[in-house]
Amino acid sequence: MIRYALTRSALLLLGLFVASALIFFTLRVLPGDVAQLIAGINSTPEQIAAIQQRLGLDQPLPVQYATWIGGILTGDLGESMLTGTPVASELAQKAQVTIPLGLLSMTVAIVIALPFGVLSAIRRGRADGTALNVGAQAVAAVPVVWAGMMLVVVFAVWLGWLPAQGFPRSGWSDPGAALRALLLPAITIGVIEGAMLLRFVRSATLQAVGEDFVRTAAAKGLTRTQALIRHGLPTVGLSIITVLGLQVAGIIVGAVVIEQLFTLPGIGRMLVADVSNRDLLKVQGELLVLTSFVLIVGFLVDLAHRAIDPRQREAE
Amino acid sequence: MTRFAWLRRLWALSTGRFGLLVAAGIAVVAIAARFWTPFNPQRVDIAGRWAPPGWPHLLGTDGSGRDILSLLMAGAGTTLRVAVGAAVVATVIGIILASLGALTARWIRESVAVVVDILIAFPVLIIAMMISAVWGGSLWVVIISVGIGFGVNVARVTRPELRRVLHSDFVLAGRASGLTPFQNLWRHLLPNVAPVFIVQLSWAMAVAVLAEAGLSYLGFGAPVTEPSWGLLLKDLQAYITVYPLTVVWPGLAITLTVLGLNLLGDGLREATDPTLSPRRAAHHVPEVVA
Numbered sequence: 001m002i003r004y005a006l007t008r009s010a011l012l013l014l015g016l017f018v019a020s021a022l023i024f025f026t027l028r029v030l031p032g033d034v035a036q037l038i039a040g041i042n043s044t045p046e047q048i049a050a051i052q053q054r055l056g057l058d059q060p061l062p063v064q065y066a067t068w069i070g071g072i073l074t075g076d077l078g079e080s081m082l083t084g085t086p087v088a089s090e091l092a093q094k095a096q097v098t099i100p101l102g103l104l105s106m107t108v109a110i111v112i113a114l115p116f117g118v119l120s121a122i123r124r125g126r127a128d129g130t131a132l133n134v135g136a137q138a139v140a141a142v143p144v145v146w147a148g149m150m151l152v153v154v155f156a157v158w159l160g161w162l163p164a165q166g167f168p169r170s171g172w173s174d175p176g177a178a179l180r181a182l183l184l185p186a187i188t189i190g191v192i193e194g195a196m197l198l199r200f201v202r203s204a205t206l207q208a209v210g211e212d213f214v215r216t217a218a219a220k221g222l223t224r225t226q227a228l229i230r231h232g233l234p235t236v237g238l239s240i241i242t243v244l245g246l247q248v249a250g251i252i253v254g255a256v257v258i259e260q261l262f263t264l265p266g267i268g269r270m271l272v273a274d275v276s277n278r279d280l281l282k283v284q285g286e287l288l289v290l291t292s293f294v295l296i297v298g299f300l301v302d303l304a305h306r307a308i309d310p311r312q313r314e315a316e
Numbered sequence: 317m318t319r320f321a322w323l324r325r326l327w328a329l330s331t332g333r334f335g336l337l338v339a340a341g342i343a344v345v346a347i348a349a350r351f352w353t354p355f356n357p358q359r360v361d362i363a364g365r366w367a368p369p370g371w372p373h374l375l376g377t378d379g380s381g382r383d384i385l386s387l388l389m390a391g392a393g394t395t396l397r398v399a400v401g402a403a404v405v406a407t408v409i410g411i412i413l414a415s416l417g418a419l420t421a422r423w424i425r426e427s428v429a430v431v432v433d434i435l436i437a438f439p440v441l442i443i444a445m446m447i448s449a450v451w452g453g454s455l456w457v458v459i460i461s462v463g464i465g466f467g468v469n470v471a472r473v474t475r476p477e478l479r480r481v482l483h484s485d486f487v488l489a490g491r492a493s494g495l496t497p498f499q500n501l502w503r504h505l506l507p508n509v510a511p512v513f514i515v516q517l518s519w520a521m522a523v524a525v526l527a528e529a530g531l532s533y534l535g536f537g538a539p540v541t542e543p544s545w546g547l548l549l550k551d552l553q554a555y556i557t558v559y560p561l562t563v564v565w566p567g568l569a570i571t572l573t574v575l576g577l578n579l580l581g582d583g584l585r586e587a588t589d590p591t592l593s594p595r596r597a598a599h600h601v602p603e604v605v606a
Contacts, residue, residue: 011430011433014430014434015434015437018431018434018435019434019437019438023446026446026447026450027446027449027450029450137575137578137579138571138575140578141522141571141572141574141575141578142567142570142571142574143526143529143530143546143549143567143570143571143574144530145529145530145533145546145549146529146549146563146566146567146570146571149549149553149556149563149567150563150564150567152556153556153557153560153563157556157557157560164557245437249437249439250439252439253439253440253441253442256441256534257530257533257534260533260534261553271445272445272534272535274449275445275448275449275536276535278449278450278452280449280450283445283446283449287442287445287446290442291437291438291442294437294438294439295434295437298437
């Protein structure tokens with residue numbers, strides 16, 4: 001286990017390095033442009049040079065990269081080229097919307113996927129099982145934006161239960177209103193992610209049905225469903241953990257689109273605005289945070305899976 | 317005859333048949349729309365705006381009086397171009413990475429595998445954001461980002477397959493009879509991993525359709541002059557409270573196309589791999605990008 005943890009940590013560090021280098025050098029392929037963009041079209045060469053010097057853009061690229069990484073290690077993600085606000089503090093503020101949104105979406109996804117996935121596997125070949133499976137296929141093909149729009153039409157426009165857009169200006173000081181604002185966006189992401197997760201749960205359950213220990217339990221007097229629930233479901237749970245990393249990536253992507261649709265002041269909406277404004281220094285910090293997050297979740301998932309799953313331990 | 321046996325097997329599967337029909341349908345509509353649409357999709361007709369579905373506007377009109385059916389037909393062309401483009405890019409990247417990862421010296425092989433494992437963690441949307449931050453948005457952003465994102469995926473799936481085929485007799489025989497490594501790759505290795513490849517490409521195209529819609533919606537995809545399903549969604553969003561029905565059509569078009577391509581991939585996998593049990597076929601879950 002310790003050996004595995006060490007190799008996996010090395011891989012994580014390598015991953016973070018490759019990701020940061022990739023983001024940095026992709027965003028700097030047009031080095032002159034950054035200063036030009038800030039200064040505007042009518043700027044003199046002297047103004048551009050001054051800006052380059054202020055932002056450290058006159059340094060060679062590897063030096064700039066090292067400075068950037070050095071800053072990150074001390075908690076400094078750089079600052080916006082346009083407004084000068086530090087990226088880290090703005091991210092922390094926007095995370096107050098995006099992280100609850102992500103957690104809620106994940107909850108919705110699991111609440112949908114777990115019972116219905118198991119059900120669609122148990123009822124495989126019957127009308128309801130097939131309907132669940134086909135339904136999940138279809139929902140997984142729905143674009144998130146459109147799902148959001150349809151839910152807005154039903155729950156905000158027709159029924160008037162939930163707000164169609166926006167987030168309370170006072171933030172979480174009014175938890176009820178904040179939660180209501182996040183409910184529809186979270187359901188949107190959660191339903192689509194849930195449909196995908198459902199198919200994982202289904203195939204994991206089908207696999208569990210065929211396992212020897214489930215068959216044995218059934219042979220010893222439990223009904224097949226009892227045996228599956230008591231002895232098979234733990235393995236289903238394990239296989240869900242392995243796709244958690246994928247789910248997190250899916251939710252981040254969903255949040256970028258959905259925050260736009262529901263005008264939520266979160267990280268995704270900020271990222272879209274910064275990319276549109278070509279605020280490269282800020283985009284670079286934001287993208288690094290998001291990809292690092294995905295990589296770290298993948299790392300934790302692998303470690304947890306290794307620690308929990310007895311079959312993985314024996315393999316060592 | 318045996319060459320096309322997989323096609324018959326594909327047709328015999330309900331998923332494969334559905335996927336094949338949808339994909340063919342979209343392609344036919346996309347090509348037909350180049351020559352004929354019921355109305356000029358970009359023709360503005362203020363007097364006839366927000367017409368409900370009926371005659372002559374079968375699906376109604378939008379806020380500037382453009383015929384929605386014509387817009388959808390023209391949008392199919394954009395979608396098809398992006399999907400095929402992304403598949404081509406994914407193929408090129410996939411073949412290069414898989415070949416590097418399977419056929420080169422050990423240290424190159426292992427490093428390529430590690431890099432592929434890292435790149436796979438990059439969601440397509442993040443790649444797209446990186447590209448549009450530097451070069452601005454366009455349909456190329458969608459093609460390149462899905463191409464890279466899925467090329468990496470393709471490489472990961474194809475690599476072990478390539479390694480397996482590499483040690484088979486006919487490849488050894490090819491080498492013994494004097495084929496260069498490249499000739500051997502082209503004549504013996506690639507044809508044998510093609511089934512795995514084609515399945516991945518089908519899924520890549522589904523992701524490309526979703527990505528085009530999502531990125532165009534965010535403003536990083538199709539330019540406003542281009543007919544696009546994602547742009548149409550964006551245009552109609554502002555009036556969703558008043559004319560909710562108009563938003564239904566582009567969404568249905570996207571969902572149907574993505575579902576068709578996903579099922580085509582599932583069917584192809586089942587049809588080309590006789591060893592695959594239905595249980596394992598259930599494992600595939602497409603990546604969500606937008």
